[in-house]
Amino acid sequence: MxxxxxxxxxxxxxxxxxxxxxxxxxxxxxxxxxxxxxxxVGVQTIPLHDTLRKIITENILLTNNHPWYIEGWVYVSNEATLHIEPGTVIKIITPLSAYGKESGGGLVITRGAKIVAEGLQHLPVLFRLNDTTCNTGWKGIILLGKAPQTGAGKVLENISSLTGSTGLAYGGHEPEDSSGIMRHVRMEGMELLLRGTGSRTVITDITIQPTGNKPYHLKKVSLP
Incomplete structure (x- = not known):
């Protein structure tokens, strides 16, 4: 048993x-x-080439170990995010127009897409012209959001170097929309344009120095 x-x-x-x-x-x-x-979630690709051209349709990471270049106008679309490390240097190349003059260039963050450029106080993200003698054509960063548009809305149509500028949509019915974060960023020879940018977009501690003008500082931009 x-x-x-x-x-x-x-x-x-x-x-x-x-x-x-x-x-x-x-x-x-x-x-x-x-x-x-x-x-x-949040998969990012580091570009193989140091020059960005035309359209970005996937999440991109720009590292701070070497300069990057933007040729003409580059559009971040398809709800992608352009992420930029602190201390990164990005130079804008302005190609010649059909009339032999230098045209504008820069970044366009389209509706639904985002830019995350979070520098540090002593290590900002730097955007600058590759050729500092260029004084023709509008150059800068344009953020297009889904929030109700306030103020003048015809500025985009006056930037002749934007390809099909009148077809760039902005504005909508989402006041809390976000186009990303720009913090501790320095822009030399460039300007910043916000259209339909929602209240969740963070724009703070931006130093802007347009060509031929004195620099000015945006401590914090209040958005609708």
Whole structure:
């Protein structure tokens, strides 16, 4: 009887440990899918070439280990995010127009897309002209959001170097829309234009020095 009792207890312990092992395998299998899904959130690509051109349709990271160049107008679209590390230097190349004059250039953050340029107080993100003698054409950064537009709305149509500028949509019915973050940014030879930019957009500690004019500082921009 004692021999049978020992066998019975051994069988029970085997069943118990086997069940625990199976449960552990099932739990591990259940956890894999959410972890993998979370890893794909916020995936960023570092461009292979140092010059950005035309249209950006995926999340891009610009690192601060070398200068980057923007040729003409570059559009961030498809609800992508352009992320820029502190201390990054970005130079604007203004190509010649059909009339042989230097045209404008810069960044256009379209509706739904974002820029995250978060510099530090002593390590700002720097945008500057590659050729500081260029004094023709509008150059700068344009943020287009989904918030109700206040003030003049025809400025974009006056920037002749923007390809199809009248087709760039901005404004809407989302006052809390966000076009991203620009903090501790310095812009030399350039300007900043906000159109339909929502209240969740952060614009603070921006130093702007347009060509031929004195620099001015935006401590914090209050948006509708």
């Amino acid at each position: 004692q021999h049978r009792s020992v066998k019975y207890k051994s069988w029970l312990w085997s069943l118990f440990y086997g069940g625990c092992t199976l449960a552990a395998i099932m739990l591990a299998g259940c956890e894999k899918e959410p972890v993998a899904a979370a890893a794909n």
